[in-house]
Amino acid sequence: MNQGLKILRILPFKVAACTSQIRPYAFKSNLKIKWVRPAKIPCFKPEKSGDLEGFPQVDKNQIRDEFKHCKGLDTANELVKKLFTYEYAPRRFTVAHVVNKTAEKVKRHNNDFGSHEVIIAKWTGVIRAWQEVMERFPRNKRLKVHLKELIDKRKKYLRYLRRWDYKRFEWLLENLNLSYKPMPLDVHWVTRKDSLRKLTDKYCDQLKKDKLDELKLLLEAQQPAFLEEKIRVLEFIQDEERDCGIEPTISQEEIDNVKKQLAELQMKIEDSREQELSEMDK
Secondary structure (H helix, E strand, O other): OHHHHHHHHHHHHHHHHHHHHOOHHHOOOOOOOOOOOOOOOOOOOHHHHOEOOOOOOOOOOOEOHHHOOOHHHHOOOHHHHHHOEOOOOOHHHHHHHHHHHHHHOOOOOOOOOOOHHHHHHHHHHHHHHHHHHHHHOOOOHHHHHHHHHHHHHHHHHHHHHHHHOHHHHHHHHHHHOEOOOOOOOOOOOOOHHHHHHHHHHHHHHHHHHHHHHHHHHHHHHHHHHHHHHHHHHHHHHHHHHHHHOOOOOOOHHHHHHHHHHHHHHHHHHHHHHHHHHHHHHO
């Protein structure tokens, strides 16, 4: 009975030792490759939404839009005028001012309030205002949901406008300082295994390139000696054929071409050395 209990206690360790030897996924590479998972960008961030600029700064000392044509403010006290500026107004009035200014950039005419361009411009102003709030209060979940829905709605309208009138679509992006990022046709998830495969292929390609570059430098260093030996051999063959009274198979022009090639190579080596010395002096 005691022997049976001892066998049962030892058996799991033996099974674990056997399985650990045949696990292919436990293989650890010796290559100096480190992969770090890319940081996830939230959907409300400007990098993801396509907004290339943030909420603009409004001059707090200017009179609010609804009181600009008020004649009573012309003769009012400076303190009274200050009460009608954006400095003492709630934030929603500043946001409304920015939204109207953004819509005026893309209006077709003065009474244009419902075109696609104006709607997208107004949404852009609201999105940038909400993004500024989200930077200060990143845990506001309700605003985060509303912001994501508005960004998706704007992207849908931009997709429609891109399909209907591409020139106006490009003009709108330029005026609103936006970048349109359509959904990819083939969604490829970022995984550690696939990324390590790509990094390994890149490492192997770079290793091959480095080895080939080293071999190329080695052969280029041996090239002058090879050309000198070639000239010596060609001249020897030419002299032997002349002494034996045989029609020469090697012409003097061929030897001169090799000598010219050797001279050009030596000049190139000297120029590279001078350049290296000048760089070291700097």
